[in-house]
Amino acid sequence: MSPADLLDHYRSRCCSPQWQGFVRALCEELEQGLDEADRARLMARLGGRFAAAHPLPEAATLQALQDAANAVWSALDWGRVEFEEQPDCVLVRHCASPLAAAGGTGRPWLAAYLEGVYRAWFHAAGGAPVLDVVCTQADAGHVDSYVLCRVT
């Protein structure tokens, strides 16, 4: 039982069995009905709605904002996020998303859901309008990666 086996086991359990079948049916339906860009746009809108329904308390620092986000994720068993400040952007890495786990491999568009969540949360936290959240890597090693940066 290698660490990779162990991670695979945990991942297979990280989405509630109650919703795996529903989520997979939704993925298949959207793949038949919409192209990839539209699927990602839909997911981002869902994420925006989730964020609006789960507003974060005010946070004075990036660390405090990360803690507030993780309080939401922890209560819902929806993985965990790390924000990392860089000279010209903020890296956002979200691990153990049950949506990524339910969707399985080959569905990078699902990562747009959390993109939509973080976009809405950063805007509500006072992010300048020229800043946006963009997914840079979907579901690599159980992690969805995003960057908050100036839109050119």
Place this chain on the structure above:
Amino acid sequence: MSPADLLDHYRSRCCSPQWQGFVRALCEELEQGLDEADRARLMARLGGRFAAAHPLPEAATLQALQDAANAVWSALDWGRVEFEEQPDCVLVRHCASPLAAAGGTGRPWLAAYLEGVYRAWFHAAGGAPVLDVVCTQADAGHVDSYVLCRVT
């Protein structure tokens, strides 16, 4: 704490907290983008996909088919169903659907998901093509009701 309070408490817990926010965001998005008939059609297609991914074993009687369906629902914590034979139809009552619980009141179109599931399961079990499953009452007292009958 009346029986009604107790039922309300249980219902509030019957959808996994992990997915309530996602499901509600999906409901709102679909209500904005599609009319009620199209939302119901989408739900029925999702239900059909779920049924195809969760085929029931062969069942010689209606009771055996009910037991097979409940084996699926029980493993997923997705409520429980009763089939009742009538002279000219079969009544189908599904209680404690986490989708109904997550959606909340005023969303009868969500019941089309289980309509799609039962339609596919009854067809696969050898139902004549002239038979169809139709929702007769959505989310009344924690129960979605359907009827399998001849389509006129």
Place this chain on the structure above:
Amino acid sequence: MSPADLLDHYRSRCCSPQWQGFVRALCEELEQGLDEADRARLMARLGGRFAAAHPLPEAATLQALQDAANAVWSALDWGRVEFEEQPDCVLVRHCASPLAAAGGTGRPWLAAYLEGVYRAWFHAAGGAPVLDVVCTQADAGHVDSYVLCRVT
């Protein structure tokens, strides 16, 4: 599907399947090794330890204390409690305990677990030493009932 059937269904799901088998094995073992009074004392000590590990924030009113308790129970999916002030005591009714559900009928001594929790919480909240929590009815209609009153 009567309301009673529905309540039975919900109750059968209110203890996480992950722990039902463990809890039942523990019940059987304790019933073989200890008499009923000792089993109840053990449960009350476990409840006291749980309360010590989950202290409530300060609460100015009985209602605030009830809300604080329910915040703990809600996060753990451990049912819900109501406190009701009476001239000479406080009634405590806890519904939907997963321990009662896992134990099944005929194990009133399990109710001593929550007795131990509430005893410790009321003492920490400033209850006079002459006050104590006593179970008055175990697992009747999905409810464990207690009374906080003067010990004579």
Place this chain on the structure above:
Amino acid sequence: MSPADLLDHYRSRCCSPQWQGFVRALCEELEQGLDEADRARLMARLGGRFAAAHPLPEAATLQALQDAANAVWSALDWGRVEFEEQPDCVLVRHCASPLAAAGGTGRPWLAAYLEGVYRAWFHAAGGAPVLDVVCTQADAGHVDSYVLCRVT
């Protein structure tokens, strides 16, 4: 977010939050009231009771027995086991036990629970009386290890 962080995150979620507090209270109580050998014996008896309540179907091969065990564990979200035949024994490795996760580090006696389960399952599967299951390493890298071998 290293693989180790990811494993820590998953492990922190592998025991249902509903029962972590109860299990920790039980651990503390047993540590105060019983010495380590007695605690381990109690856990092994609980495991034996669990196995008796969850008998495995007949299995013609060690692989079939492993599959039957994993069918039980999977339905309960209780980790996963591997049996490995050796010239003079069978190695048993159980990963992702929620009991080990709930107990935390420094409680090797908790591994006696699964020892009791596997002892009972191997005996029921026709293991010779001179064979016994013994824990060889508790909770190392999310794995409890046992060996089924001739007792000398």
